[in-house]
Amino acid sequence: MVYQGVLTKMQTEFLDPIAYYLVFENDFINMNQVIGQTIDLKHIGYQCLSCDLNKIIYRQGFCKDCFFDKPVAGDWIMRPELSTAHLDKEDRDLDYEKKVQLQPHIVYLANSSNVKVGVTRKSQVPTRWIDQGAHEALEIVEVPNRYLAGITEVALKDHVADKTNWRKMLQNDIEDLDLVEWRNRLKPFIPDEAKDYFIENNTETELHFPVSQYPEKPKSLNLKKQESYSGKLVGIKGQYLIFEDQTVFNIRANEGLVVELGV
Template identity: 40%
Template sequence: MTTYQGFLSELRHQPESPVAYFLKVGEQTVALNELIGTKLTLTFLEEKACCSCGRKVKGKLYGGGYCYPCVTTLAECDLCIMKPHECHFDKGTCRDEAFAQTHCMIPHYVYLALSSNVKVGLTRKHRELTRWVDQGAIRAIPIAELPTRKMAGELEMIIAEHIADKTDWRKMLKGVFEEADLFDVRAQMKAIVPEEFQQYLFDVDQLFEFTYPILETLEKVKSIGFDKEPTIEGKLIGIKGQYLIFDIGVLNIKKHSGYKVEVTTNAAVEQTA
């Protein structure tokens, strides 16, 4: 029996075929793919800590592991991160100008991805593979490269009037999707892009494709979590996006960032640095 104990962080991954997943538990990083098909026990140890400042929290964590003071003050937790078109940097009200210069005032891709359906999204340039895997995309292509996050958000909003900007996470986890040719969809979207954005459109011939380590799919997707079930025990049958897929339901690891847990497995498992 092997046991790991510590505060959870969101799943890490490498875009191999299939995607290679890693679970960070405190200072330990566990290679998850080799545990698929085995029984895991995850026990919440009744402690939570902010993923940014480390402050212990008795109540709720926000936005993937932040305490309330951090979520109300940090630039990465501002509303404009979720709604980039509402960036207020030019109004002089940015929470952290240094953060903005390194995260927002840099090139961003607007992309099309297929998971449960074709969706439009944006991500920092050179972070696109991470973003696509986090969303459980099976295929993706970029459509434009914009000089700032705000401009990417504005273009995203225009395209979102014609195609979705959300993923049905249940369908994504079941592998149910509406087939579509992303190159055809991209051509259609380019035709409706306003003139001021035309200079940022570009063609990439490569279709990025992803496969995920999944043994079997669930007929009915049930969300499970530590707030209702302090101990989660089941057979790990797959991993996709930020979800561990058990035979008893699916656990969103990012949602539980900052929870202190004990992870137990009977399988021999490799640890990475």
């Protein structure tokens, strides 16, 4: 069976293990069901996730024009501390920014390769943790807007990592850590504006991924250069497809590529 469409991050269900779905305009594939089968991938074009034009993707699935123009690609997306909607101040589109920024946000600890701090909208829990390949996570602060979450993350980054080591995550080179202990250790460093939003008595969330074989030396597939690839799918973790020959393919990092996918 051959499918064709533009890549967007896989949709997920919080099951045991996590369920993954690759969604195209006219088809969707239950990716868990094709683990153990040979997958053929071919890059055949581009489609910007904003303007839908066949233009080379610049970043985050957007062409260069849309990346620097559309509110969905504003700097505050990656740096929540730059959010200004709570001040009624526009970056690119105040209505959009109010809709996204002025809603409950979570500051969390996650363990995928190491303990890291992160920010997500409350509505994106546990999706955000799944996308990062975290095997355990803990909410530590719930605030009413993105700005407060951002300044909390910035304050805590001085004391804990804010990045995932993707190689260690895919190698499953992880150790179980006490995130509750980490939460309590970090509590004194939460900014005064967010201290009242500290979450005191919750427990870790555990996540399990559909992987039958982890790569010892993962090598990243670049479809823009290689154009086509064929390999046996042996697992999915985060937004990565993991193949038997230790090739890994990050769906999220390749959003906007139009592909043919054969199973």
